[in-house]
Amino acid sequence: MRWTDVYDIAIELEDAHPEVDVMHVRFTDLWKWVQALPGFDDDPEKSNEKILEAIQMAWLEERD
Template sequence: MTGNTLELYWDATYAIALALIDEFPDQRPEDVGLVELLHLVERLPGFQDDPAVVSEQTLLDILNVWYEETANP
């Protein structure tokens, strides 16, 4: 871990969704496609995993959690 930045890996879908909310507060998850989501996650501070190993299902899980967390604050 570097400083106060949490290290993020693909299996931490909830933590990634929360980081997306913090890092991109004006971005609406319902407007984000899977390719764009992949790029947003890669830009998160602390993201450490290999973008080439993510599955479509993992991206969908992140997107769903992101949507649920922003729809029901």
């Protein structure tokens, strides 16, 4: 997975962190959690606030 695979990342995050309040997760934590996902292989420097926000919104949709 890469940073642009926001929906795949959201699915994996929901599986890994089902107890998390998605709307209150800090982007610093989200950034670390994404990199820790199995199959994630992208440059950490390619992330930015816009991408993290897109991941957060996709995760929220996944939860609903």
